[in-house]
Amino acid sequence: MEKFHRNERLAVLMKTLCDSPGETFTLGSFADMFGSAKSTISEDIDIVQNLLEKFDLGSIESMSGSLGGIRFVPSYKKDKIKSILNSLCQDLSNSQRILPGGYLYMLDIIYDPKKISDIGYIFAGHFYKREIDCVITVETKGIPLAFATAKQLGVPLVIARHNSEATDGPSVNINYVSGSSKKIQTMVLPMRALKGYSRLLFIDDFMKGGGTAKGIIDMVREFESEVVGIGVVIETLEPSKKLVDDYVSLLTLNIVNTEDKIIDLKPSKEWI
Amino acid sequence: MEKFHRNERLAVLMKTLCDSPGETFTLGSFADMFGSAKSTISEDIDIVQNLLEKFDLGSIESMSGSLGGIRFVPSYKKDKIKSILNSLCQDLSNSQRILPGGYLYMLDIIYDPKKISDIGYIFAGHFYKREIDCVITVETKGIPLAFATAKQLGVPLVIARHNSEATDGPSVNINYVSGSSKKIQTMVLPMRALKGYSRLLFIDDFMKGGGTAKGIIDMVREFESEVVGIGVVIETLEPSKKLVDDYVSLLTLNIVNTEDKIIDLKPSKEWI
Incomplete structure (x- = not known):
């Protein structure tokens, strides 16, 4: 399976999350999408979260438990x-x-x-x-x-x-x-x-x-x-x-x- | 001015372009936003374009001349x-x-x-x-x-x-x-x-x-x-x-x- 650079993963993660606000994504689904380890995706998500914060574009919310995953929440300061x-x-x-x-x-x-x-x-x-x-x-x-x-x-x-x-x-x-x-x-x-x-x-x-x-x-x-x-x-x-x-x-x-x-x-x- | 990594620029470029389909952005406006050279931004845009193509999310169109710039065009294959x-x-x-x-x-x-x-x-x-x-x-x-x-x-x-x-x-x-x-x-x-x-x-x-x-x-x-x-x-x-x-x-x-x-x-x- 094709591997993607962090560069590329971040850009596609940003678009995927922001295109579907409120929708819960599991780390596993992104790991499959990019052929990466979940721990790598988790680091990616932290970077996306920091960027959203820095450019005032919203935030990423993590949910734990069996319904666990992450979702994009739009909001402005x-x-x-x-x-x-x-x-x-x-x-x-x-x-x-x-x-x-x-x-x-x-x-x-x-x-x-x-x-x-x-x-x-x-x-x-x-x-x-x-x-x-x-x-x-x-x-x-x-x-x-x-x-x-x-x-x-x-x-x-x-x-x-x-x-x-x-x-x-x-x-x-x-x-x-x-x-x-x-x-x-x-x-x-x-x-x-x-x-x-x-x-x-x-x-x-x-x-x-x-x-x-x-x-x-x-x-x-x-x-x-x-x-x-x-x-x-x-x-x-x-x-x-x-x-x-x-x-x-x-x-x-x-x-x-x-x-x-x-x-x-x-x-x-x-x-x- | 704060400098941004390619990582970060790509993610923010992707969101900015895709949030405003049809809107023309100049390379200069992104260069200012990220404190980078226009040539660097131009390379970023090429990567974004490839990603959009690869994940079937649309494309980037370049316009030359005095109205020059780039814009996101949504389309699916x-x-x-x-x-x-x-x-x-x-x-x-x-x-x-x-x-x-x-x-x-x-x-x-x-x-x-x-x-x-x-x-x-x-x-x-x-x-x-x-x-x-x-x-x-x-x-x-x-x-x-x-x-x-x-x-x-x-x-x-x-x-x-x-x-x-x-x-x-x-x-x-x-x-x-x-x-x-x-x-x-x-x-x-x-x-x-x-x-x-x-x-x-x-x-x-x-x-x-x-x-x-x-x-x-x-x-x-x-x-x-x-x-x-x-x-x-x-x-x-x-x-x-x-x-x-x-x-x-x-x-x-x-x-x-x-x-x-x-x-x-x-x-x-x-x-x-």
Whole structure:
């Protein structure tokens, strides 16, 4: 069997681990892949771990026991997160983004693979200790964000929709009340989409009153499952009392002043 | 400045390049990052290129001239693609997936980050030479697929919706006729979503008559833009004449026999 140099092993280890965050690899599987001793691979992993640390790219976690092995955990340090959020704020505070009604145009950001991957990294780093089984979102704007987060946590994505389709199979419908507009809306989740007793992370682009998050919590209860984390990109400062308590936002929007064309948007307290 | 060993440079180069497919990096930027000579970095890149080739993970492309530099291009070789498509077929041919009306439950697959990333790799490898500016899809089921493809091509994603929202700003609406059911449907794209003269890749989960693809082609014409590629995960064998000509499918569905519970699904001719 072909032998590989440490050079080569390190590069391929780095790609393999980082391409599959959250997935557990045994030293044995890498030993087979490279035709090396497990002790050699173990030294390689230490080097990869140091590099991830040095370049602030995440970390390697070792698990012992019969489920033993190593896995890549994406996370950024506080300074890098701050700098990502500051540049996001700057971009979103451009007055040309102001739309009629005081809305902010942000589709170019929340559909941008590079920016979204960074946000997925931040959410994954923040939530991975909660042993998430599944990321959930509601169509449409939060889907790329939720997908990037699921990818970095190494778990499946589930999407609730507003109407059911033939391709869903049997589904559970619930009505929920939007936190800000008090409108009644419908949410649908296919019966097959969730196994019971799942621990879910709800990801969305925007939270005003928290009605959608509350709707998701109620809905997954019908699947005997539980929302154990909520992450949104932007929350509004008002109403300060949301319909849910335990959530994390990246940015906080105070006001969009359509007259003076001023957007007051800051990284949320959590990250400062 | 701290010096890095070749070991370390290779691992970090691999991650940096592969995390940002399609993005051009100069040798100078890596020379600065590692405090090494450009000639040394150039040797590093050759090793990375060989490794990518050996492990079938993609390739490095060099561009000369004033826009010179290197970029990572994701692609798999034919054998690997075949094996991915075969395992996809096997998974999707499980008779428990059959839903009333002969539909196939496939949400667990098309929302699975790992499987979808592989499909994104395949589409990106197939289409990257067409100089795509943007990936486009219609809500909802194709979004994760389109996002993963956009990520691997290093271009933005654009999502057409069925109804407009206040956060879209001014938008273009068009009506289109579904190719199979002949129902009239509406599609909306925000005016700001597309720059003129964009070259677009349309990605979706399923194609029967091709009406949606045709709708997208008509819609982006309103933005003086052009669909230069169409990729779908599954196409149906019938109708064999679709409303669009130039498209690529990964799998072809002949029939879902709800009585005998048989699903006839194969990798499309293109890949065999």
